[in-house]
Amino acid sequence: MEPVLIVLIVLVVSGLLGSVRIVRQYERGLVFRCGRLRDHTRGPGLAMIVPVLDRMQRVNLQIVTMPVPAQDGITRDNVTVKVDAVVYFRVTDPIRAAVNVQDYMFAVLQVAQTSLRSIIGKSDLDELLTNRERLNQGLEVMIDSPAIEWGVHIDRVEIKDVSLPESMKRSMSRQAEAERERRARIITADGELQASHKLAEAASTMASTPTALQLRLLETVVEVAAEKNSTLVLPFPVELLRFLDEKVPKPETEAAPASPSEYTAELPRVDVGALR
16 A cells, blocks of 8 residues: 555645746746636746646746847938847736737847838938937837737837948048048138238237337247247338438428529510611
């Protein structure tokens, strides 16, 4: 009888162990009895099921990070690009995720790929390179719409990289270089314009105040004298020339030629009646 009891005890223990399932904190358990889903899900901890009749399926509620493979597409301005992305999502309704779709992760991946190709065709190259935030929001809406029916919520979608052809990269490099050159020329021209205005104001001030011109000359002399092995040539002061010009007397002007009346007065008078 002892071997029979041992066999019975082993069967009972194995049956009890077979009816116990462990559900982790980040999981929910769905029990199918004879293929029919039970009304409520099993929370974290030990879950008892009926051997042979019940089958438990665990659904992960953690946020899933799913990379989307690079998709080839043509932008709205006819540029061939290759774009990849990453999708962050989580299961909000375990029953829908297990019943409404066969494999919700594969379904989300396929929707993400088709949505990414669609967003490439609707966007320009400049938008893909600079306005990614708006494109990420558009992708999130496009993927989240069908995913709601599967009990999945899309937390966020981000475009990772945009690969361009080598010819397009060279063209963009030349364009950027030309743009930088244009800005440099504009900045240089603005600087020269402002400098010319300042020089004109300085010249006007010095013209009205000759002393300022002499002070500027002395400052230039000091700056030049600070250099070693330099020969300094000083111009003759203009103010001294003006001073000498005022002090030296001017020569007398030549006598003006006599008027015709004076010459007429010196001529002898002739009596016309006597000649007759």
